[in-house]
Amino acid sequence: MVPTEIRDAIIDILADIAPDEDLSNLNDDQSFRDQMELDSMDFLDIVMELRKRYRVQVPEEDYVNLESMASTVSYLTPKMVAVA
Amino acid sequence: MPQFPKPEDLPDDQRVVITGLGLTSPNGNSLAEFRDSLLNGRSGIQDYEIRYFGKTVAGICDFDVKRHQSRRDARRGTRAGSVGIYCAREAVANSGLDWDNVDTSRVGIYVGITEHGNVETESEIYEISKFEYDTSVWTHHHNPRTVANNPAGEIALNMSITGPHYTIGAACAAGNAGLIQGLQMLRLKECDLAIAGGVSESIHTFGIFAGFNSQGALASHEDPTKASRPFDVNRNGIVVAEGGCLYTLERLSDAKARSAKIIGEIVGYAMNTDATDFVLPNPKRQSQCIQMALDRACINADDIDIVSTHATGTGMGDVLECEAVRKVFGECNNTFINNTKSFIGHTMGAAGAIELAGNLAAFEDNTVHPSINVDELDPECAMDGLVINEARELDRVDYIFNNSFGMLGINSAVVIKKM
Numbered sequence: 015m016v017p018t019e020i021r022d023a024i025i026d027i028l029a030d031i032a033p034d035e036d037l038s039n040l041n042d043d044q045s046f047r048d049q050m051e052l053d054s055m056d057f058l059d060i061v062m063e064l065r066k067r068y069r070v071q072v073p074e075e076d077y078v079n080l081e082s083m084a085s086t087v088s089y090l091t092p093k094m095v096a097v098a
Numbered sequence: 099m100p101q102f103p104k105p106e107d108l109p110d111d112q113r114v115v116i117t118g119l120g121l122t123s124p125n126g127n128s129l130a131e132f133r134d135s136l137l138n139g140r141s142g143i144q145d146y147e148i149r150y151f152g153k154t155v156a157g158i159c160d161f162d163v164k165r166h167q168s169r170r171d172a173r174r175g176t177r178a179g180s181v182g183i184y185c186a187r188e189a190v191a192n193s194g195l196d197w198d199n200v201d202t203s204r205v206g207i208y209v210g211i212t213e214h215g216n217v218e219t220e221s222e223i224y225e226i227s228k229f230e231y232d233t234s235v236w237t238h239h240h241n242p243r244t245v246a247n248n249p250a251g252e253i254a255l256n257m258s259i260t261g262p263h264y265t266i267g268a269a270c271a272a273g274n275a276g277l278i279q280g281l282q283m284l285r286l287k288e289c290d291l292a293i294a295g296g297v298s299e300s301i302h303t304f305g306i307f308a309g310f311n312s313q314g315a316l317a318s319h320e321d322p323t324k325a326s327r328p329f330d331v332n333r334n335g336i337v338v339a340e341g342g343c344l345y346t347l348e349r350l351s352d353a354k355a356r357s358a359k360i361i362g363e364i365v366g367y368a369m370n371t372d373a374t375d376f377v378l379p380n381p382k383r384q385s386q387c388i389q390m391a392l393d394r395a396c397i398n399a400d401d402i403d404i405v406s407t408h409a410t411g412t413g414m415g416d417v418l419e420c421e422a423v424r425k426v427f428g429e430c431n432n433t434f435i436n437n438t439k440s441f442i443g444h445t446m447g448a449a450g451a452i453e454l455a456g457n458l459a460a461f462e463d464n465t466v467h468p469s470i471n472v473d474e475l476d477p478e479c480a481m482d483g484l485v486i487n488e489a490r491e492l493d494r495v496d497y498i499f500n501n502s503f504g505m506l507g508i509n510s511a512v513v514i515k516k517m
Contacts (some may be wrong), residue, residue: 033169055174058238066235 110351118346120188124157136467141323157339157443177299179252181342206289207263210272210296212447215244269504273450295451297342327471328409337443343451366395372507384422391511437469450502
């Protein structure tokens with residue numbers, strides 16, 4: 015996957031986790047929490063969905079990388095380069 | 099047997115009244131819709147299919163989840179939680195309480211359940227089966243969804259209620275048990291408003307269908323609306339249904355102080371136990387339970403206008419309940435008997451609460467809704483006063499009696515008096 019595909023994948027996951035949110039105007043450089051109602055259980059959902067959908071493991075010490083869309087895509091790019 | 103004071107002699111702060119109710123039933127999402135269905139023979143049973151088990155019939159609710167809950171919270175929570183939230187919010191609206199000015203630390207939530215957690219556990223096992231049973235994909239939502247207080251706790255979260263909340267596990271007597279618990283907590287001054295009744299999400303677990311089927315107690319019929327047929331000679335089991343009904347209960351003193359509309363007073367109640375069998379009811383203990391509720395209300399059997407039976411449509415269960423009902427009400431000439439499961443199936447933990455609600459409307463319209471689908475009455479279920487297939491109008495309705503029984507021999511009954 016290339017970064018734009020990874021971004022689309024994250025948007026799909028967020029749409030499932032936070033179905034009441036409008037994601038069309040998401041600012042990639044701003045933290046998710048500043049733009050959406052997300053709590054720790056929601057972040058665990060993101061980790062879980064990455065594991066289930068793409069077999070990507072995000073260890074707990076790396077959760078800080080999921081702060082914004084930009085940081086998430088940057089963190090996941092090397093991990094998901096081999097994902098079809 | 100203790101001597102109970104007459105309910106009308108109790109001080110107003112020991113008398114508990116129903117001031118509102120909210121419900122979702124397979125044939126109605128408000129009391130008005132539900133009552134209309136009961137008076138017009140409208141069943142809520144439809145064809146249904148559930149994974150592993152396959153095709154069957156069930157009572158399915160179509161209330162609008164989004165009316166009181168965000169899609170995010172509905173996804174995170176359970177079906178029982180969504181049912182509970184809908185019923186609690188509708189009950190409060192129906193009560194006329196000024197909710198914004200209610201001290202929610204003095205609100206108690208007492209929700210009867212038959213079971214909880216089966217749906218969520220089955221769903222997760224199904225989910226991880228797609229991953230070769232890798233438990234690392236087991237959801238972190240599992241525990242908050244399956245703790246036994248979940249349905250009550252979701253109501254508390256949704257409505258910012260900080261008083262006590264818990265569920266009462268009482269098999270299929272749970273709806274009445276929730277009401278009784280609410281009444282007792284009001285008398286003990288543990289809360290000033292009780293949100294009490296029962297909920298069920300049971301149609302979403304294949305296990306309940308498979309279990310009843312293995313027991314030879316799951317109903318089937320080519321026409322789903324005919325599948326639930328208590329007292330009929332061709333009944334062949336239970337139709338599983340989902341639903342919920344929660345009441346707002348208040349002390350009479352509080353209800354009077356705010357000039358609340360009072361639907362009825364809980365003047366009698368009882369719970370006891372068969373202690374004889376896991377499944378098979380014991381009519382001797384059931385009739386004792388019924389008599390105890392009358393004793394607490396300080397009334398005689400022939401004071402009761404309507405008896406709402408628990409009968410589920412199983413061969414033995416219906417016969418044994420009829421035996422218990424006959425023992426207490428057999429000599430009553432003006433007591434009429436009906437059954438609600440014939441319309442909606444067995445709403446499990448909600449059954450006692452929902453079935454009572456459908457009958458409470460008789461305080462207003464003086465009509466006994468019938469038990470439907472009795473094409474040929476089983477002689478062993480014949481009872482004087484049984485209202486079959488056609489509603490019956492009475493001159494007045496002052497007392498309604500509600501039976502609700504469950505597995506492991508749990509029996510419950512409540513008596514409601516018109517105010």
